[in-house]
Amino acid sequence: MLNGAIFHEQTDEMVLVRDIDIFSSCEHHILPILGRAHVAYIPDGKVIGLSKVARICEMYGRRLQVQERLTAQIADALQGLLKPKGVAVVVEASHMCMVMRGVQKVGSWTSTSAVRGVFAEDAKTRQ
Secondary structure (H helix, E strand, O other): OOOOOEEEOOOOOOEEEEEEEEEEEEOOOOOEEEEEEEEEEEOOOEEEOHHHHHHHHHHHHOOEEOHHHHHHHHHHHHHHHHOOOEEEEEEEEEEHHHHOOOOOOOOOOEEEEEEEEHHHHOHHHHO
């Protein structure tokens, strides 16, 4: 998946990739989930090519999903691959199962987050 795009850099400044389009399918209703992911990490000696962050989101999005699991899988993948000081992922999505059927709430969005490392431990960093 990373195709060797891990680079050794001595930086501890946050890397943030925002507004990554996410397309998935609801595991419960087999209907589309459309949204955006925002992914941040604080490196600990290793960074990856920015397009690889989007590729990780795409890979997990292509599965039948629930948004909570998708968000956690993206965070866990980055944590496992880079061993950074921290990872934070926010996914905002509209679920067609809520828009097209049942309650039919057009315009509703769901936000989920997953935090690891210093983002989970330090309220100031998380903020």
